[in-house]
Amino acid sequence: MSHFSFPPTAQSALPVAIALIPLYIVARIVYRLTWHPLAIIPGPKLAASTSLYRAYYDVVCDGEWSEHLHVLHERYGTVVRVGPNELHFSDPNAYADIYGTGSTFPKDEKMYRCFGSSKSVFGQTDFHQAQKHRAALGPLFSRRATLRLEQEIQKHVDHLISQLLTYQKASKAADLHLALRSVTLDVVTSYCFGSCFNALDYAGFAHPVAISMDATLHLCWLFKHIPILRTLTDNCPQWIGLALMPATKGYYDQANQLGAQIDEILENPQTLTNSEHETMYHYFIEHQGQKHGLPGVKREESQQMTTQEKAQLRLWLLHEGLNLRFAGSETVGNACTLASFYILKDQFVKKRLVDELVGAWPDVDEPMGYEELEKLPYLTAVIKEALRLSWGTVTPMPRVVGPAGGVVAGLSLPPGTTIAMGNTIMHRNPDIFPDPLQFIPERWLRPDSAATLDRYLVAFSKGPRACIGINLAWCELYLILGNMFRKLELTDDGHSSLKDLEFREYFIPLYRGHHLHAYVEKRDQ
C-alpha cells in the first residue's frame, strides 16, 4: 500500500461526496424555483436558478445587462426576479424606496468589491461607515468649496479652449471625446490632489490615463464574477500585470503617482502648507479624519504613527484618490461629449444655445462665472438633457435588504435580497420623458418641469449615497459647455453618427464607436 493513500473511510467517502455534488446543485435549483421566498416573482427560470445567467450578459455578451433589463421588464412587468436572490424594478416609485432619502440599504459587496477601492467613500458598502467617510470628505465638495475653487476650474477650461484653438491653425478636426476627458481629468486631479495630470498638453489629448480607462474597464465584470482575479491583480507585482495587459500602464502610472504623493505627505505633512488650495488630504488629515472615527491623523501626530498605521492610512487615501479620479472624470467627460454631439448634430439646438450665450455674454473677453451661467435656461436644459442621455451610471446600483427585511414599491422583501433600479430604465420611461431616446432640451423648459421632471433625473442617483461630487460636476458642466460654445465655432467633422453613442455597460457607459471630432474656429462676436 502506498504511504500516501487515504484511510479506508476517506477513500469510500470521496466518491460519495463527488456523487452528491450534482444532487446538491439540483436540490438548490429546485429550492430556488419553488420554495424560495422570491419564487412568486416573475422572471426567467434560468435567472432564478443561477447567477450565471447575469454573468452571461455581463461577460459573454460584453456589458449587455442593462439593455437586457429593458427586454425583461417588457416581458415580465415592473418587478423581475433577475437572479436567485436579486430583483430589478422599473416602477419610478421604487427608485425613491431603494436609493432616496431615508434609505439605509447597504451597497452590494459582490458588485462593489470588483472595483478594488473598498476603503473609498464609493467602495464602502456599509451604510454607517460610508456616512462617516462622506462627513469627512463632503466639505471638499460643498457648493461653497466649489465656488471658492471656481477660478482653478476656469483655468483648466481656458486651457481647453486654447488647446482646441491650435486645431484651427492645423486645419484638422480635434478629438472632442478625448479633449473633454482630458479637461475633466485635469480639473479633478488639481481639485482633489492639488497636482494636475496636464492631460490637455498631450498630443491629440491622448493621456495614458484617459486611454487606459477604456482599455481596462471591461475587466470589472470578470472581477465581479471571478473575485479571485481581483485579489490576484491587486497582489501581483506590477510587471506581471503589465506583461499580461500592457493597456494597464495608465492605471499603474496614476496609482504610482498618487502613491508617491501620499508617501511624501505622510512622511512630511508640512508639505500640505505649500498647497495652493485645500485638497482631499487636508480634509482627511487635518480636519476630519479622526473626528469621524476614521484612520485620520493630525499633522504633528504623523511622525509618531506606527508603520502599520501609516500603511492603513496610505491604503485608505490611495483608494479614495483612485476612485475620485475615476468618478470625477469619466462621468463629467461623458456628459460633455454627449451634449456636444447633439448640439453639433442639431442646428436648431446649436443656434438657440449660441444665441442665448451671445446675448447673455456679449463681450467674450470679459469672464462669465458659474453663477451667471447657471441662470441661462437653455444651457441648463441642454445640460439636463445631456445628463439624462448619458445616464450617470448605466449598471443598476445594487443594494441589499437588511436583516429586518424591507419594502420597495409596496412589495415586502426578505432579508438578503439584492435590489436595484437602473438609471436607463428611469431615463427611458416614455410616460415621464416622451420620445425618450430623442435629445429634446425643450422638455426641461416647460413651466411645470421643475415639479414634474427634475425628481426623475437620477444621473447623480438620490439620497444618502448620491453623488458626493454633484456641485463640482454641475460647475464643470456649465463652465465647459458655456465657454466652448460661446468662444468657439465647432463643426462636426461628419464622421460620427448615433451609432457611435451605442455603449457597452461597464458600470458607466463605455463608448467604443468613432470618437466625436470637430473642426474648430474662434467665434469672433
Ligand code: HEM
Ligand atoms: C456628470 C457627472 C457625475 C455623475 C453623473 C455622477 C454620478 C454618480 C452616481 C450615479 C453615483 C452613485 C453610485 C453608486 O451608488 O454606486 C455617484 C457616486 C459618487 N460620485 Fe459621482 N457623478 C458625477 C461626478 C462626480 C464628481 C465630479 C465626483 C468627485 C470628484 C464624484 C464623486 C463621487 C463619489 C465619491 C461617489 C460615491 C458616493 C457614495 O457612495 O456615497 N462624482 N456619482
